[in-house]
Amino acid sequence: MSNIAERWQNIREKVDTTAKQAGRLPNEVTVLAVSKTFPADDVRAAWAAGAREFGENYVQEGVEKIAELDDLPAIWHFIGPLQSNKTRPVAEHFHWVHTVDREKIAQRLNDQRPSHLPPLQVCLQVNISADPAKSGVSIDELAPLAQQVAQLPNLTLRGLMTVPALDLDDTALSAQFAQMQQAFKALQSLHPDMDTLSMGMSDDMALAIQHGSTCVRIGRGIFGHRERKGNLA
Ligand SMILES: *Cc1c(COP(=O)(O)O)cnc(C)c1O
Secondary structure: OOHHHHHHHHHHHHHHHHHHHOOOOHHHOEEEEEOOOOOHHHHHHHHHHOOOEEEEOOHHHHHHHHHHOOOOOOEEEEOOOOOHHHHHHHHHHOOEEEEEOOHHHHHHHHHHOOOOOOOEEEEEEEOOOOOOOOOOEOHHHHHHHHHHHHOOOOEEEEEEEEOOOOOOOHHHHHHHHHHHHHHHHHHHHHOOOOOEEEOOOOOOHHHHHHOOOOEEEEOHHHHOOOOOOOOOO
16 A cells, blocks of 8 residues: 555544544545645545545646646645636636635636636635734634625635644634634524535644534645645745
8 A cells, every 4th residue: 555545544534533532423524635746646646545635725736737637536626825816727727715815816716717617616714813924814804705705606605714823732723723613603604505614734633623624634644745845824
């Protein structure tokens, strides 16, 4: 068995165990395999091991990999910072975007989504740590942005995403994940079809699952050491 297959199984088992311990069903939590900086062959190895959904951070790299792997019916999530001059390739090639944080980006994605494709699946990024170096809206700004996105016909509002600050201890992290869970539930009362809370990475996935995460984003835990440092914005 390849290292990637072994690590995938190990992560999937950890997620299943953590979900059960938290009184949840394992199939409520998707493991998004974050393949940024890793070659297409590594994605194939993860696919062979059972991974079905992949996350990419960089537009150009992601689009190239999707083209190289177009024989696989994989689901591709864009999870990186998105500038308005880069929305078109994302709208044309990805299934999901986790990092919508302003109306202008949402509008462009909507306008550029090809009509032969289903709507783009969208999460709103929340800057839960109020970190000036990170993208995302505050919890106060969520409801109006959600309202705008929900009105765009070529986008489907699926939920929320967050990347907390790096230097938090478990107590602070727990508090922020709890705030996310609360904000998610509050927004669900206005948008009942929302079903996705994208939070948790290699080091904090257990805490995230305890706080209702439905999608953990794991890169190194599956693909191994990354040469180029990932952009965690
Ligand atoms: C890189 C990245 C991940 C995965 O991080 P790892 O440390 O490789 O597990 C998850 N989410 C986002 C937004 C990322 O940029």
